Amino acid sequence: MPETGYVVAVVAVVFAITFGLRALPFALVMPLRESAFLRSLAAWMPAGLMVILAATTLRDSAGAAWGHLPHAGIAVVVTVAAHLGLGRSTLLSVGAGTLTFVGLVHLF
Amino acid sequence: MQKQQVIERAEPVSTTGAETVPAEPGAAEAGAAEAAPAPSTTATDRRRQIASGLRASLAAGMGLVPIGIAFGMVVVQSGLPWWLAPVLSGVVFTGSLELLLVGMILAAAPLATVALTTLLVNFRHVFYAISFPLSAVRSRLGRLYAMHALVDEAYAVTAASPRGWTGWSLLPLQLAFHTYWIGGGLAGVALAHLLPGPIEGLEFALCALFITLTLDSCRSGRESRRRCWAECASPARWSSSPSMRCWSGCWPSSRR
Numbered sequence: 185m186p187e188t189g190y191v192v193a194v195v196a197v198v199f200a201i202t203f204g205l206r207a208l209p210f211a212l213v214m215p216l217r218e219s220a221f222l223r224s225l226a227a228w229m230p231a232g233l234m235v236i237l238a239a240t241t242l243r244d245s246a247g248a249a250w251g252h253l254p255h256a257g258i259a260v261v262v263t264v265a266a267h268l269g270l271g272r273s274t275l276l277s278v279g280a281g282t283l284t285f286v287g288l289v290h291l292f
Numbered sequence: 293m294q295k296q297q298v299i300e301r302a303e304p305v306s307t308t309g310a311e312t313v314p315a316e317p318g319a320a321e322a323g324a325a326e327a328a329p330a331p332s333t334t335a336t337d338r339r340r341q342i343a344s345g346l347r348a349s350l351a352a353g354m355g356l357v358p359i360g361i362a363f364g365m366v367v368v369q370s371g372l373p374w375w376l377a378p379v380l381s382g383v384v385f386t387g388s389l390e391l392l393l394v395g396m397i398l399a400a401a402p403l404a405t406v407a408l409t410t411l412l413v414n415f416r417h418v419f420y421a422i423s424f425p426l427s428a429v430r431s432r433l434g435r436l437y438a439m440h441a442l443v444d445e446a447y448a449v450t451a452a453s454p455r456g457w458t459g460w461s462l463l464p465l466q467l468a469f470h471t472y473w474i475g476g477g478l479a480g481v482a483l484a485h486l487l488p489g490p491i492e493g494l495e496f497a498l499c500a501l502f503i504t505l506t507l508d509s510c511r512s513g514r515e516s517r518r519r520c521w522a523e524c525a526s527p528a529r530w531s532s533s534p535s536m537r538c539w540s541g542c543w544p545s546s547r548r
Binding site: 185186190191193194195197198199201202203205206207208209210212213214222225226229230231233234235236237238240241242244245252255256259260263264267268272274275277278279281282285286288289290 | 350351354355371372373376379380383384385386388389393396397398400403406407410411414415416417418419420421422423426427436439440442444447448451452454491492493494495496497498499500501502503504505506507508509510
């Protein structure tokens with residue numbers, strides 16, 4: 185069991201760095217929001233970052249030894265198909281994809 | 293000072309979307325017809341905005357709650373004090389890193405190692421400021437909270453549906469994420485003694501969420517440019533604003 189003082193120090197360090205990473209860029213970005221470079225950056229960044237987030241969470245779902253990669257692949261296809269085919273309802277698409285993955289993981 | 297100027301300049305843009313409830317794609321178009329030019333402050337508007345923020349939080353909640361439960365169970369089953377789960381989730385609020393921290397705290401890793409890991413794992417957050425609609429939040433305290441609670445899900449939901457956020461929809465969205473995450477952790481703490489392990493595979497909800505948000509952000513970028521070009525091309529616009537600025541505003545940060 186770690187000492188409470190150490191745990192508090194860890195929480196403080198992680199909080200300070202994380203809040204800094206989240207908050208400081210606003211101070212830099214706010215005056216630059218009208219710049220053409222940032223505008224074009226803002227154009228492609230969201231989709232690009234989200235592809236990265238999707239890829240890292242997919243990697244987590246696939247398991248340490250990639251054992252669940254086929255299951256995850258099928259669930260990705262179901263999610264995309266549900267989203268594009270059933271009117272882009274996020275809740276419905278996420279529900280369909282997740283149920284598919286949970287079902288496949290437990291069955292196979 | 294400069295911040296203030298940017299906010300003022302941003303205002304005409306945001307009032308076009310202020311009345312519309314942004315959360316779901318399509319809602320913006322539905323609300324546009326009844327939109328009044330004045331910024332909305334009435335109680336019903338407020339309720340509607342809060343409701344839209346909470347509605348927009350639901351899909352991500354499907355992923356956050358099960359992962360929060362898994363996190364709470366890991367904390368208890370690894371022998372750490374149970375209060376670490378709500379404290380980390382409330383104060384630090386950084387999903388994937390919290391699971392790593394459990395292992396590091398158990399191993400009594402040096403603080404420098406903790407700091408470096410945090411920096412590497414969370415560095416992606418520096419890019420979120422570019423399109424996150426922080427200027428929608430008016431109060432200072434609200435802004436501090438919005439920055440603290442700028443998790444992946446909050447960034448992703450606002451980036452995929454960037455128009456028309458207000459403080460009354462953005463903060464409820466983030467508070468909801470925070471509540472799902474802390475609540476999931478506490479549920480995991482409670483369940484740790486009852487269940488052998490969390491239900492396998494539920495964490496896929498976050499992956500599915502990011503996939504749908506990728507699809508949405510590709511679409512909303514195209515749509516807002518088309519709408520903006522149409523607006524710049526209308527003669528009514530020319531007298532009020534220099535056309536060059538209008539056209540250059542058609543790049544997606546005008547979607548904020």
